Amino acid sequence: MTDFSILAPLVPFRTEQLLPYAAMVQWSNAHRLWQGQAMVTDPHQMFTAAAGSGFGVPVGTGVTLMPLRHPFEAALHARTMAVTTGHPVIAGFGPGGAAFQKSVLGSAYASPLTATREYVTIVKGLVDGDVVHHEGEYFFCENGLPPVPGPPVQVGIGVLRPGMARLAGEIADVAITWLTPASYLRDTIVPAVREGAARAGRPMPRVVAMVPVALGAQDRDPLEIALMSNAGHIALPHYIDMLSRSGIHVDREDPLAGARALIKGRAFLYGTREEVAGELDAFREAGADEIVLNMGGVFQRYGTRTALTELESLLEVVAP
Template structure:
């Protein structure tokens, strides 16, 4: 999470000047992602952006649609706006109680956001969300709607409704064997093309005097405490039920959920995601940034992007 908007500008510049395709930001509780991206555009680096994923309980779907389109207008580039219900504790904190059915809540949310972005005038009343109205007409770059996906039920819903399924901490093998078949099942049931699959992948090059397990904990320690992530990882064959965070982190690395190694090793592991049907891999250096700061993370992402660009040029 950037603490100052100017920290995002350097990453936007990287997307602008390299073969990286999009600047991504997860839910931020510091600099709000839409505003951070707009600030970067104001510095001269308007680039395609992705929100992966904004938490539904924090924003009404009308506001979500308006913010996503406003971002496209501010940057002059396409936006992929991803949404997800978040964990039960967040849902309770924001709503007073968790969603009885996160799938129903996500379906209602995406239905409203997609309808508004398509220029529809809505009169929608669901179990969790209601919307009567439309966005004011305004030509803008394309805004696609994504859904955060961890398990088959949400993947099937993304297949029916979303432009993209967005995953986090999901090994390539799990995407290939579990997520993609469910995504395809949902798309076929709705008679629509298969949505794009985006994998947000935490990773790190070696850091002096820091074990890879410590970087993984700095990146994903909180996720390992969340039941929905633990369940997804269990389905993927990764046991993180132990009490030792470093042991759990080692399981993440060995299971391919967190990538660690020299640059050639990371490139090979990223290529495995592409070979598993992933359309877009998001390089995430959160653990490095949390331990050594954003400049260290920037150095690593430059190294990885350069290596990936060189690999593409030799194909």
């Protein structure tokens, strides 16, 4: 069975901005509330603040960027969310783009795969209760977290291309995709995750697909909403490469054409709620265990009330 979750479609400046989305998870059949990496407020602290306001729900970070924190601190943050929310947590991580790595660390990871392998190995060991002994090329840890009763933490890796997907299959609990069309998930990501798991002799991790969506209306321009939702991503080299592999060709010099390509390639879903629900079925059939509804473009264009209304409407169909 595929779970349906929601992404908080904003970077909240204040806790109360996040609470309507946490409340939606409480009273609907939405499975989990997700936030991505933000540079204005930190998702770990926002989820903890929401729990302190009485809205403790299952949460996921998809994904936070490795250069911002040591894996010991990352594990501590993830476990803190589990303890304070009272619910299981998915802590997703990714190396980010080379330019971002250099801006924070002084130089990019020579091997993002190696850096991610080390980082996730340390975090997973710590949240699983182990004392970790790791001296790697990028990260060092000789420590453990004191045992604390609480819900489990699963560790995820953001995957766009086959190499990272195979790594997720080898070592992670969850493989997390963003902006990947269902066909690419089916033909490239899921087989690579399965291959990595088989190589390591372990069960295949869960696959989470973050999918940008919007419901159609006569007065709407789908290109505008698609661009608002994804302009930053389709300007990044690793997203451009992933989309190209999936048959969606975007040009950072022509964002509007990129938005059009996302819609045509079904990386961004737009239509009636029944049409969008039908398109989401393709992600389930492709192997997604959890589908996360991303109404970011709707929020940016029309605000919280409309984003919540459309999430509620779509959840009535996909998660009745």
